[in-house]
Amino acid sequence: MRRTLYFTSPRKIEIREEPLPEPRADEVLVETLCSAISAGTEMLAYRGELPQLKDAHDSLSSDLNYPLAYGYAAVGIVKRLGAHVDRLWKDKLVFAFQPHTSSFTIHPSSLIPVPDSLPPETACFLPNMETAVNLVQDGAPILGERVLVNGQGVVGLLTASLLAEFPLDCLVTVDCYEPRRNALKAEGRGSNVKRFASLDPDAADFRASLSAYAQEGFDLAYELSGNPSALNDAIAATRFSGRVVIGSWYGQKRVALDLGGAFHRSRVRLIPSQVSTIASELTARWDKSRRFSVAWDALARIRPERWITHRVPLSQAADAYRLLEENPQETIQVLITYP
Numbered sequence: 001m002r003r004t005l006y007f008t009s010p011r012k013i014e015i016r017e018e019p020l021p022e023p024r025a026d027e028v029l030v031e032t033l034c035s036a037i038s039a040g041t042e043m044l045a046y047r048g049e050l051p052q053l054k055d056a057h058d059s060l061s062s063d064l065n066y067p068l069a070y071g072y073a074a075v076g077i078v079k080r081l082g083a084h085v086d087r088l089w090k091d092k093l094v095f096a097f098q099p100h101t102s103s104f105t106i107h108p109s110s111l112i113p114v115p116d117s118l119p120p121e122t123a124c125f126l127p128n129m130e131t132a133v134n135l136v137q138d139g140a141p142i143l144g145e146r147v148l149v150n151g152q153g154v155v156g157l158l159t160a161s162l163l164a165e166f167p168l169d170c171l172v173t174v175d176c177y178e179p180r181r182n183a184l185k186a187e188g189r190g191s192n193v194k195r196f197a198s199l200d201p202d203a204a205d206f207r208a209s210l211s212a213y214a215q216e217g218f219d220l221a222y223e224l225s226g227n228p229s230a231l232n233d234a235i236a237a238t239r240f241s242g243r244v245v246i247g248s249w250y251g252q253k254r255v256a257l258d259l260g261g262a263f264h265r266s267r268v269r270l271i272p273s274q275v276s277t278i279a280s281e282l283t284a285r286w287d288k289s290r291r292f293s294v295a296w297d298a299l300a301r302i303r304p305e306r307w308i309t310h311r312v313p314l315s316q317a318a319d320a321y322r323l324l325e326e327n328p329q330e331t332i333q334v335l336i337t338y339p
Helices: 041-047 126-139 154-163 178-182 185-190 206-213 228-236 262-266 288-302 314-326
Strands: 002-009 012-018 028-036 074-081 093-096 103-106 146-150 170-174 195-199 218-223 238-246 269-272 308-313 333-337
Touching: 002 314, 012 314, 041 314, 074 103, 126 154, 126 218, 126 238, 126 288, 146 154, 146 228, 154 170, 154 288, 170 206, 178 195, 195 206, 218 228, 228 238, 228 262, 238 262, 308 314, 314 333
Parallel strands: 146 170, 146 218, 170 195, 218 238, 238 269, 308 333
Antiparallel strands: 002 012, 028 074, 028 103, 028 333, 074 093
16 A cells, blocks of 8 residues: 545645555556655645646646645655566666655656765755756856845745856845745855845845845846745846746736836846746757756755755645645745655
């Protein structure tokens, strides 16, 4: 038997025991060690705010009805092999885009071997790091630019960590929760960035502080907060002919954009960024395999497992989602474990 997490209705979670299918001749059985909760996408599922995407480019987003087994950051060990599977897969540490479940059968082509240098908990960050790599590629920062990152959840922290490797004039991050603002302070001081700051959007002097770093506005801004109103803030903070990269997925929440006034003359470019595809201008040189390779290297440098604030057994997963709903200020990354 295996145990699988299901979203059954808004704010309701069940851990169901299911028969574990035997691996087919071309499949393997993986026993899960840990899986990461995506505090952005999965909380939309938890709240019942996921839209139906009939033209989704990935299987994770195509059928989002309750009851829903969801999740996409599982790391485990290959325990059993089908008759036709190469014996080299036995006992491999692997990553898979799988829901939160204690074990699963899968074709090896859908597995990504974890580099020997990385522990399982680090590997759980692969999807978010791939997203961060995609966000940086879509924003295409230039030497000496002034960059703003709205939102310092895991994707925001990873994106800011990558941006801190560029020789920027300034990098400013924004988040309403102090632990997330503090998470990158050491990197900011030791990075290639000339000036680094992490600001509280609720502070009385927020606007003045923001202007102090980019009086004429930012060349490049990222909206990664998941808050629709923050998109207007990002646009307002971007200078003439700048770029705003939109990485947040708002689900069913509506976005009311202020496209009159200054925006009408600003030539600010709005860039939607989503990791399931690669920007058309890069596809002649880049594919998913190359992007994963870059993401693994970045994980080895940044080691984001230090941002894991909670490790929760699968049996207590409902408590984890409740924590993310009611006290998000206490969390950065929540991991589900499989004892």
